[in-house]
Amino acid sequence: MRWQGERQSNNVEDRRSGGGRRMVMAGGGLGTLVLVVLIYLFGGNTRDVMRVLGAAPQTQTMEQGGQRPLSAEEKAAGEFAATVLGSTEDVWKTLFQAKGLTYRDPKMVLYSGYTRSGCGAAEASTGPFYCPADEKVYLDLSFLNELRTRFKAPGDFAAAYVIAHEVGHHVQRLLGVTQRVEQARSRLSEADYNRLSVRLELQADFLAGVWAHHAEKMRHLLEQGDLEEALNAASAVGDDRIQKMQQGYVVPDAFTHGTSAQRQRWFLKGFQTGDVSQGDTFAIREP
Secondary structure, X not given: OOOOOOOOOOOEEEXXXXXXXXXXXXXXXXXXHHHHHHHHHOOOOHHHHHHHHOOOOEEEEEEOOOOOOOOHHHHHHHHHHXXXXXXXXXXXXHHHHHOOOOOOOOEEEEEOOEEEEOOEEEEHHHOOEEEOOOOEEEEEOHHHXXXXXXXXXXXXXXXXXXXXXXXXXXXXXXXXXXXXXXHHHHHOOHHHHHHHHHHHHHHHHHHHHHHHHHHHHHHOOOOOOHHHHHHHHHHHOOHHHHHHHHHOOOOHXXXXXXXHHHHHHHHHHHHHHOOHHHOOXXXXXXX
């Protein structure tokens, strides 16, 4: 991905050098790895995880160090994230203006280990997420290393896909899609709501593809192999693949993000069409 020298967003709040606090979870009778997977599958909501486990969350907050200098690698990772965010701003402002709408930039919070968000605690183990309450994307950049090593999805464009997916959730909020899904929650069973949540996530994948389509047209950011990197990342974080990797079997009713094939298919559709109107994942029936 050709990102060096491109515009960096000013909407980045970098908390990585500020020390902060780290929340340690205890109790529940589960190993740390299993707990991390459960948190991921529930979209980073530790309260939902503990409700399923039948236990109240027991947490201990530990103080970390104060100010620390960022390494050269950390600085480069922050510049990359800011560049991708800047590209999403350019694309979505243009697309919104074409429809007579106003795009409101989200902010991105970079942190290490633990921080607070408008949606509660943000921890590295939850992975990147978008908080609609404060309209911020939260990203512990160590996740991008995990994407490369644990999930076997290396490459700059794989990481860019992850950021663009979270920005896609911001686009959904601005268009009112997120609000409509939340309004339907009280009328649905948990299984039905999970299926609706999957459609929301797949649409965010589609919107990430729309961003990639227009970013390439506007700035020619893509290099050979970049599309394959994004598709590999979409496959790597599919619910079926993660469940199979962690527990050896798949539970479709527990899906919250979609299968590997679904995530790849919707990202690719967004990338190929660049047309937001073709991303109604809620109207499509598919396995």
